[in-house]
Amino acid sequence: MSERIPEINGASIALTGSFNPKIFQPEWFARQGLLPAEEAEGAQVRAIVPQICQFETERFYVQVTDQQFLAGSKPSTDPAPLPDLVRGTFFILEHTPVTALGLNRQMHFALGSEEEWHRVGDRLAPKDGWNEILGGRPGMLSLIIQTVMPEGAVFTFRIEPSTQVKNGIYFDANAHFSGLEKDSLNALMEIAHEQWEGTQAYASKVANHILDWASK
Amino acid sequence: MSRSIPPKADELEISIIGPGRGECIIVHLGDGEWCVIDSCNARQSNEAVAVEYLQSFGNDALSKVRLIVATHWHDDHIRGLASTYRQAPNARFCCSTALSSKEFKTLLASAGVSLSGRSGVDEMLEISELIRQRRESAPELGPLQYAIENRALLHLPKPGRSFSSSVTALSPSDETVSIALAQVADLLPKVGEPQHRIVNHSPNHASVVLWIEAGCRRVLLGADLEHTNRNGQGWKAILSSRQDTVPASLFKVPHHGSENADCPDIWTEMLENDPVAVVTPFTAGVRLPKDADIERLAARTTNLYRTSVASVKPPVREASVERKMRQDAQERRILDGQPGHVRVRWSVQDPGSMPQIEVFNGALRVSAASALAP
Amino acid sequence: MPPKLQTIFSIGRASSEWKKEDELMYRWGSNTDDLGAFQGSPAMAHEDPKKPPLPRSVAIKPVAPELTAAGQPTLRTRQLWEGTVTEVRDGHFLATLNDRTNPQNPDEQALFDVYEVPQDDHSFIKVGSSFYWTIGTERTPAGQVKNISAINFRRIPAWTRSAVTKVSALANHLDDVFQSAL
Numbered sequence: 065m066s067e068r069i070p071e072i073n074g075a076s077i078a079l080t081g082s083f084n085p086k087i088f089q090p091e092w093f094a095r096q097g098l099l100p101a102e103e104a105e106g107a108q109v110r111a112i113v114p115q116i117c118q119f120e121t122e123r124f125y126v127q128v129t130d131q132q133f134l135a136g137s138k139p140s141t142d143p144a145p146l147p148d149l150v151r152g153t154f155f156i157l158e159h160t161p162v163t164a165l166g167l168n169r170q171m172h173f174a175l176g177s178e179e180e181w182h183r184v185g186d187r188l189a190p191k192d193g194w195n196e197i198l199g200g201r202p203g204m205l206s207l208i209i210q211t212v213m214p215e216g217a218v219f220t221f222r223i224e225p226s227t228q229v230k231n232g233i234y235f236d237a238n239a240h241f242s243g244l245e246k247d248s249l250n251a252l253m254e255i256a257h258e259q260w261e262g263t264q265a266y267a268s269k270v271a272n273h274i275l276d277w278a279s280k
Numbered sequence: 281m282s283r284s285i286p287p288k289a290d291e292l293e294i295s296i297i298g299p300g301r302g303e304c305i306i307v308h309l310g311d312g313e314w315c316v317i318d319s320c321n322a323r324q325s326n327e328a329v330a331v332e333y334l335q336s337f338g339n340d341a342l343s344k345v346r347l348i349v350a351t352h353w354h355d356d357h358i359r360g361l362a363s364t365y366r367q368a369p370n371a372r373f374c375c376s377t378a379l380s381s382k383e384f385k386t387l388l389a390s391a392g393v394s395l396s397g398r399s400g401v402d403e404m405l406e407i408s409e410l411i412r413q414r415r416e417s418a419p420e421l422g423p424l425q426y427a428i429e430n431r432a433l434l435h436l437p438k439p440g441r442s443f444s445s446s447v448t449a450l451s452p453s454d455e456t457v458s459i460a461l462a463q464v465a466d467l468l469p470k471v472g473e474p475q476h477r478i479v480n481h482s483p484n485h486a487s488v489v490l491w492i493e494a495g496c497r498r499v500l501l502g503a504d505l506e507h508t509n510r511n512g513q514g515w516k517a518i519l520s521s522r523q524d525t526v527p528a529s530l531f532k533v534p535h536h537g538s539e540n541a542d543c544p545d546i547w548t549e550m551l552e553n554d555p556v557a558v559v560t561p562f563t564a565g566v567r568l569p570k571d572a573d574i575e576r577l578a579a580r581t582t583n584l585y586r587t588s589v590a591s592v593k594p595p596v597r598e599a600s601v602e603r604k605m606r607q608d609a610q611e612r613r614i615l616d617g618q619p620g621h622v623r624v625r626w627s628v629q630d631p632g633s634m635p636q637i638e639v640f641n642g643a644l645r646v647s648a649a650s651a652l653a654p
Numbered sequence: 655m656p657p658k659l660q661t662i663f664s665i666g667r668a669s670s671e672w673k674k675e676d677e678l679m680y681r682w683g684s685n686t687d688d689l690g691a692f693q694g695s696p697a698m699a700h701e702d703p704k705k706p707p708l709p710r711s712v713a714i715k716p717v718a719p720e721l722t723a724a725g726q727p728t729l730r731t732r733q734l735w736e737g738t739v740t741e742v743r744d745g746h747f748l749a750t751l752n753d754r755t756n757p758q759n760p761d762e763q764a765l766f767d768v769y770e771v772p773q774d775d776h777s778f779i780k781v782g783s784s785f786y787w788t789i790g791t792e793r794t795p796a797g798q799v800k801n802i803s804a805i806n807f808r809r810i811p812a813w814t815r816s817a818v819t820k821v822s823a824l825a826n827h828l829d830d831v832f833q834s835a836l
Contacts, residue, residue, distance in 0.1 A: 070730075071728065073731075097810075097812065098809050100775070101774065103774075138726065139726065139728040139729065140726050140727045141729060141788075142729060142731045142786065142788045144734055144736075144754065145786060145806065145809070148809055149809070151395050152810055152811045155811050156811050156814065158816060257395075301761070326758075385825040385828040386822065388828055389821045389822070389827075389828060390821045392824055393817055393824065395810045396784060396808075398738070398752075398784075408828055409831075411831050412830070412831045415831075424831070469817070469818050470818070471813055471814065471818050472813065474783070474810070475810045475811070475812065475813055476782025476783060477782045477783075478782065479738065479739075479781050479782050564740065564763055565741065565748070592760070594762070595753075595760075597733060598732055600732070601789050604789045604801055605733075605764075605789065607803070608770050608803050608805075609765065610746075610765040610766075610767075611763075611765040612762055612764045613762065614760050615760060615761040615762060617760075
């Protein structure tokens, strides 16, 4: 079967560690050459307070608390430049203590029909036992599957009905990498560089496989 | 003959492979022992052409590679060389002495730190790590070897062998090393300046020209060395300092047949009459060889070969994608074609024997008539 | 006990009920430590004073804005190239293109007019600079579909003093490797 392409596609990179949210303002990114000036000027700022900084631009969103850094690409853009934004940020902020990295992809897929949508749901979460005991019409709201890869990365997949696409399924794929005791930031940025395309492609491959399997 | 049949023990083989960007020369030095010079990848795979070719024999040829030479450091000329080196556990690595300089080491280091990725020295950086590992695991192989004018890189004497053979560097000269280092200095990182990818520029003054002696046979591999017509530089330096006066029967034409690598005196002083000459095309930037280059070369030898015609069909893409690409991009061309292969095998025992020349994967012989055809 | 959710999404119910997503209440965080596992949840409601507060025992994680197409165009990438400028000519630049959609395809070379590049990016048109060339289908909020082609140069920070120092240190380390006894 030919590869299913998501109707809506997004990606994000998250780090845990110790951050100063106030730094991560749109103007800072523009000043460092990480965002075009025009894009930074047009940013929609949701919050800039000591505890959290959150803004969106035409292509990205950024959210930083004292313990988490998150940057993501919006559905209107290809995620390819996202690793540059994150790696560039921490090329400059090279002393940031970081403990873990998440490479994430979010996808909304459209299925061919409502019938296929039901079939997928029933295959992912069979209702037989639930129907015997529950009233109403039980349905799956969310399914999480996790696996540990031989290299040590932890992959977590969450599947839900899509709120954005009719007869759609939402996939959220997360690849988690823990930092080393020493020089975590450099090591994790290297992983972000080397594993970005692979984890994005793997997320799509898993989603495709599961949808193909579940819709039979 | 099938491409996968290995040479006989007493045969010299020179295989020249060129897909349109980069080239690889694989030399059989007798008795199953090999030397690999430069590298490129096969189009449909990510493996180095030398690895694919030597593995095709099925006789563990990679373990008998004695020497691997990087004639210069540009990525597109040595792509896959790290993989070849990794899979040839008994090979010593050799590169231009220009790479021993602090400037070049800084250039390599900058590729390891830069965020710009896929730099023109990435392959060398990977090789440097492999050299470090191999120095620890196989110290008997000897350290990294630098090539400089008239340095013997490998000598396999006759006793116990089908024939004696040797590989000698004819360049770079001291003066061209200085020129090469000045070029490298321009590429080094400076505070406040943008991080850029290192884009390979010709000429490469530090290029390593190799002279191969195999019994009675001689081969001249011209790498990318250009002709500046200045004393102490390029081909002029080689002509004035060469030690072996026996002419070569095979010539790997330097720098893709370009006019600025053409030194007429090579043909009269270093080559036999009507030698086998092989040119590897270059498809990026200015396409080489130009028609005029082919005409010039075809006038000098009737045994001119080129590894590919460098005109390749693009992959099929969606019609809407192709339409958009045609609108926004002009002069599109594929850079890596089929890895065309010219293979020359000679018996070394019989000085009068004619070479057996085969072409594979789109390589072809250029006749004078076709060179002049419109 | 987590707050009672109205069961809105149930794979197996009629499609007419699909539109009631705005009635969803909070979704609680995961018990796992996986980063980003609940980012972009399509069902995460924004804070609403009318809705009952979450119990303190429920773990809350910072979440990204939901991956929603509401009010913005969506892009379906059909071809992505990564390009490197190899030559700058008058009003044009030559670039080597690496196919990121199908990496097994050979590299290509093409000539571009500088007017294909957004004005903000013109200062990046230099030998060695790299860019993304995205070709795809964009669907606007109004439902219109159009083919797009966009060139955007990669934003990479300049060399810092610290990075140049790292380069020197690494070069010194390479001294160990690039020694010769012959």
